[in-house]
Amino acid sequence: MRGTGDKMKPDKLILSVLEMLKKRGMKLFYISLAALVAVDVFVPKTEPEFTGHTWVGFYAFYGFISCVLIIVISKALGKLFLFKKEDFYD
Amino acid sequence: MIDCLSPAWVYLLGALGLPLVRKYRAAYLLSIPVVAGLVWFLLPFGNHHMYEFMGQHIVMTRVDKLSRLFGLVFVIASFCGVVYGLHEKERTGLWMGAFFYVGGAMSVVFAGDLITLFIFSEVMAFSSLLLISFEKTNSALSAGFRYILVHIFSGVCMVGGIAIHASQTGNVAFNGLGVSDLGGQLVLIGFLVNAAVPPLSAWLSDAYPEATIVGAVFCSAFTTKTAVYCLMRGYAGTDILIWMGVIMALYGVVYAVLENDIRRLLSYHIISQVGYMVAGVGMGTEMALNGSGAHAFTHILYKGLLFMGTGAVIHVTGKRKLTELGGVYKFMPITMTLYMIGGFSISAFPLFSGFVSKSMVVAAAEHAHLLPVYLLLTLASAGTFLHTGLKLPFYTFFYQDWRGEHLKEAPTNMLVAMAIMSAFCIGIGMFPQPLYSLLPHPVHFEPYSAWHVVSSLQVLMFTGLGFYVLLKMLTPDVGVSMDTEWFYRKGGYFIGRQVTSGIVYLDSLTNNFYLRGFTAVKWISKMSHWVDANIVDKVVNDVAKFFMALSEYARRMQPGLVRSYAFTMALAFVLLAGYYLWGGK
Numbered sequence: 001m002r003g004t005g006d007k008m009k010p011d012k013l014i015l016s017v018l019e020m021l022k023k024r025g026m027k028l029f030y031i032s033l034a035a036l037v038a039v040d041v042f043v044p045k046t047e048p049e050f051t052g053h054t055w056v057g058f059y060a061f062y063g064f065i066s067c068v069l070i071i072v073i074s075k076a077l078g079k080l081f082l083f084k085k086e087d088f089y090d
Numbered sequence: 091m092i093d094c095l096s097p098a099w100v101y102l103l104g105a106l107g108l109p110l111v112r113k114y115r116a117a118y119l120l121s122i123p124v125v126a127g128l129v130w131f132l133l134p135f136g137n138h139h140m141y142e143f144m145g146q147h148i149v150m151t152r153v154d155k156l157s158r159l160f161g162l163v164f165v166i167a168s169f170c171g172v173v174y175g176l177h178e179k180e181r182t183g184l185w186m187g188a189f190f191y192v193g194g195a196m197s198v199v200f201a202g203d204l205i206t207l208f209i210f211s212e213v214m215a216f217s218s219l220l221l222i223s224f225e226k227t228n229s230a231l232s233a234g235f236r237y238i239l240v241h242i243f244s245g246v247c248m249v250g251g252i253a254i255h256a257s258q259t260g261n262v263a264f265n266g267l268g269v270s271d272l273g274g275q276l277v278l279i280g281f282l283v284n285a286a287v288p289p290l291s292a293w294l295s296d297a298y299p300e301a302t303i304v305g306a307v308f309c310s311a312f313t314t315k316t317a318v319y320c321l322m323r324g325y326a327g328t329d330i331l332i333w334m335g336v337i338m339a340l341y342g343v344v345y346a347v348l349e350n351d352i353r354r355l356l357s358y359h360i361i362s363q364v365g366y367m368v369a370g371v372g373m374g375t376e377m378a379l380n381g382s383g384a385h386a387f388t389h390i391l392y393k394g395l396l397f398m399g400t401g402a403v404i405h406v407t408g409k410r411k412l413t414e415l416g417g418v419y420k421f422m423p424i425t426m427t428l429y430m431i432g433g434f435s436i437s438a439f440p441l442f443s444g445f446v447s448k449s450m451v452v453a454a455a456e457h458a459h460l461l462p463v464y465l466l467l468t469l470a471s472a473g474t475f476l477h478t479g480l481k482l483p484f485y486t487f488f489y490q491d492w493r494g495e496h497l498k499e500a501p502t503n504m505l506v507a508m509a510i511m512s513a514f515c516i517g518i519g520m521f522p523q524p525l526y527s528l529l530p531h532p533v534h535f536e537p538y539s540a541w542h543v544v545s546s547l548q549v550l551m552f553t554g555l556g557f558y559v560l561l562k563m564l565t566p567d568v569g570v571s572m573d574t575e576w577f578y579r580k581g582g583y584f585i586g587r588q589v590t591s592g593i594v595y596l597d598s599l600t601n602n603f604y605l606r607g608f609t610a611v612k613w614i615s616k617m618s619h620w621v622d623a624n625i626v627d628k629v630v631n632d633v634a635k636f637f638m639a640l641s642e643y644a645r646r647m648q649p650g651l652v653r654s655y656a657f658t659m660a661l662a663f664v665l666l667a668g669y670y671l672w673g674g675k
Contacts, residue, residue, distance in 0.1 A: 010427075011423040015420075033551055033555060037548070039544055040548070060549070060552045062469075062552075063549035064555055066472035067473070067476055068560065071476070071560050072563075074344045074345075074347035074348060075348075077348075078571065
């Protein structure tokens, strides 16, 4: 089954996609970030339930802050007491 | 009485029949979920298989939209689980455990009364123990031991609650149970343990990383989701569950940041995702309950896929820690891609299944004007993408080059199973209507509004930005996180030490007592001996001597002459006659 190398075989295909992403991935990423905030201005906002809902880029900001908060708080909790050496229980 | 079959029986009978099947094992194993699926399809709505037992009305199979929904996803998950584990088809014990487990879960989900619910919950607990312990490492065996202790505890809570509830209401019907009485509260605790609600959740993050690779896939799907079903059936609208769910969602995400073992990270994510479902149950509105049900459905599929992916990595590399992995994508690209489909699904990316289910629960919070709940669940969503969609795959598949020997992709059966699960994840994500039609209540939620897509993508992509910016802080460290299992591991150890030192002390006291007492006893026995020898025996001897002397004397009194005897007899006769004739008037 693994005889002839073929561009369309799934693992080769995936590897070539990854190669392409490596070259242009970060550019694509930044473009999409900007696009998302830009689109925010035009998209019809359905039923705003609370104030922040309608601000441009609210969710973008919220996503970034959530990520930072989770990392910082969890690491802090870990340093304080949650994180133990591997043989803690043995 | 028996007007239809139950899918549960297919699994239970299949498990019993397994030891008899030597050839064509793979076909047998695969046929069980297929047949069960057919039975599911033919199931008529309503109550079936009812009978009386000890004065109670038993309903073994109760079919309505809610139970049928869970029944379907169980069939799908078990089929893919069998495909995934085909390379281990010879391990009879493992597969018997798996099928008893699924059959038990089916029975619980279709149970119409509390007694059936309890019995099959116990079946589930013990059969899933096999799925963990058959890994046979020391850590698996001890984790399995703690696992079964916790589940026996939940079973005891359940049965006690059921007994109290039944004595108060007079029946054992499994419908809404209130928390106003002790019975309802105890049963709730039992369900909460099985749903892995903190602080009673440590069993999950303790046991699932140690389980067999195939077993973990099954375990991730069934115990917690069955408990979610039970909560949906019994405790919809119980407000305290809203906050328990939110705390769960955050709890899982916080712990996952610290995790190094890939399956332990996913286990904490189970807790996090189940938190959404529990919160939905607590909210109790139609949209919230639909959301919980939909999320349970999609979660089983994508969580199973994630466990399959990480299980495949462990199977091929033999490593389970992020600190020891990296660069795996080069020889496991298919596994990586299929894993990422699961990762995007759990993160609720548009076009994937999580997007049409998780967002329903979050939207329900918004519509119920529970603003903090809405914000916190969205925060937890960011965290979910951060770990399961970014951190885990980055450090497992990329980051650094693989330093071990050259390895190959996972076995084909594993890849096929993952592909089927992925197809469901994408299929449901793109075409949610079939799933929505199975939900218990009519669905008025439209996931693909432009605004919803944009706002979700904003949260996710900017979480990605945060990941990139703080990448240095996320490097995995070697270590374990401490969870509430501390109480019964270290805590138990300390209590055990105290108790044993107390016992040692008491033991030494009794030893001293015995030693001193023994001396006293020795003295007493010496004394008795003296009394015995010098007094008692003396008396006995003297009495004996007296009688012997007396008998000597008496012996000498008899002359032995007949003349004397005759004279004595005649004299005695005259005296007796005289007494009779003249004496006794």
